[in-house]
Amino acid sequence: MTTKFYQSSNVCIILTGASRGFGQSLANIFASHYRNQFSSNRMDDGNLQFLLISRDRTKLEHVSNSLKSIDPDHINVHCIEADLSKSGSISSIEECCKQMKIFERSDSTRKHYILIHNAGSLGETNRWCKAINVEQAKERDDYYRLNLYSVMELTGIFIRQTESMLSTMISRHIINISSLAAIQPFNGLIDYCVGKSAREAYFRQLSHELSQDLPNKSIHILNYAPGPLKTEMFSELQTNSLISDQFGAVIPLSPEESGEKLFKILCKNKYDNGSHVDYYDV
Numbered sequence: 001m002t003t004k005f006y007q008s009s010n011v012c013i014i015l016t017g018a019s020r021g022f023g024q025s026l027a028n029i030f031a032s033h034y035r036n037q038f039s040s041n042r043m044d045d046g047n048l049q050f051l052l053i054s055r056d057r058t059k060l061e062h063v064s065n066s067l068k069s070i071d072p073d074h075i076n077v078h079c080i081e082a083d084l085s086k087s088g089s090i091s092s093i094e095e096c097c098k099q100m101k102i103f104e105r106s107d108s109t110r111k112h113y114i115l116i117h118n119a120g121s122l123g124e125t126n127r128w129c130k131a132i133n134v135e136q137a138k139e140r141d142d143y144y145r146l147n148l149y150s151v152m153e154l155t156g157i158f159i160r161q162t163e164s165m166l167s168t169m170i171s172r173h174i175i176n177i178s179s180l181a182a183i184q185p186f187n188g189l190i191d192y193c194v195g196k197s198a199r200e201a202y203f204r205q206l207s208h209e210l211s212q213d214l215p216n217k218s219i220h221i222l223n224y225a226p227g228p229l230k231t232e233m234f235s236e237l238q239t240n241s242l243i244s245d246q247f248g249a250v251i252p253l254s255p256e257e258s259g260e261k262l263f264k265i266l267c268k269n270k271y272d273n274g275s276h277v278d279y280y281d282v
């Protein structure tokens with residue numbers, strides 16, 4: 001694939017888990033780069049539309065204000081409060097998109113759609129495989145609804161809705177925020193490892209299917225493992241998990257550092273579609 005990441009200054013970015021941690025950094029990084037890239041020329045006609053998703057409206061509003069302050073004339077933000085571990089949340093996100101005309105064919109100005117699956121949770125951090133039992137079934141359902149099913153369902157909506165706009169649209173990216181845990185076991189993190197691994201298997205399957213599907217052939221798909229990040233999630237691993245000893249002395253990366261690396265990878269566009277790329281890869 002040879003298409004450049006900066007196709008247009010008319011972009012829609014759908015970002016889950018945008019309220020804090022890595023998601024918050026990604027929102028700021030994308031907004032700043034687009035602002036810098038297009039400020040001197042095309043941003044005047046451009047529009048960067050963010051759809052930020054998480055359970056916490058107050059935190060989302062805070063992120064929204066910081067994004068709008070980067071360029072109040074050209075950055076629009078819509079916050080969607082949704083608990084992705086609950087069935088029904090994806091339907092309400094779809095409804096919001098309809099109301100906001102996010103995927104309207106008549107909106108011929110929007111040229112690039114980016115979907116970033118960043119929301120995630122660790123689940124139980126002290127559980128061995130042999131300890132799994134049926135009493136935990138509801139907890140497990142919620143876990144995989146957030147960390148796997150909602151990702152698949154939102155992606156389905158994204159592909160179907162953008163497919164109907166292909167005559168006016170020039171580019172689509174889907175970015176799955178993955179982890180080393182997708183390809184390596186960690187003591188105690190059974191659901192986290194299985195969930196991240198299954199997410200990548202889904203995106204490999206999708207890339208394979210899309211490679212045979214002419215209208216959708218051009219969707220760029222990346223599984224990005226961001227490395228250990230200075231966020232609430234990593235702090236929980238360091239203090240309350242079976243791998244606390246192993247991770248206790250690790251100095252995590254700043255989310256900004258890893259987010260910048262992701263942005264560079266996207267711009268360079270040298271990855272194989274649907275592949276796993278780690279922060280530490282050369």
Ligand SMILES: NC(=O)c1ccc[n+]([C@@H]2O[C@H](COP(=O)([O-])OP(=O)(O)OC[C@H]3O[C@@H](n4cnc5c(N)ncnc54)[C@H](OP(=O)(O)O)[C@@H]3O)[C@@H](O)[C@H]2O)c1
Nearest residue numbers: 017019021022054055056083084119120228229231233234
């Ligand atoms: N931190 C690391 O070292 C590390 C390493 C590798 C990969 N990752 C991955 O990077 C991504 C971001 O992690 P992070 O470190 O930024 O984690 P974090 O600080 O715990 O943030 C998680 C984000 O996901 C959202 N979220 C959690 N449960 C949700 C739910 N039920 N419904 C909707 N949103 C929900 C949270 O929003 P609300 O609480 O507002 O709902 C928050 O915005 C995750 O996919 C994680 O697996 C992290």
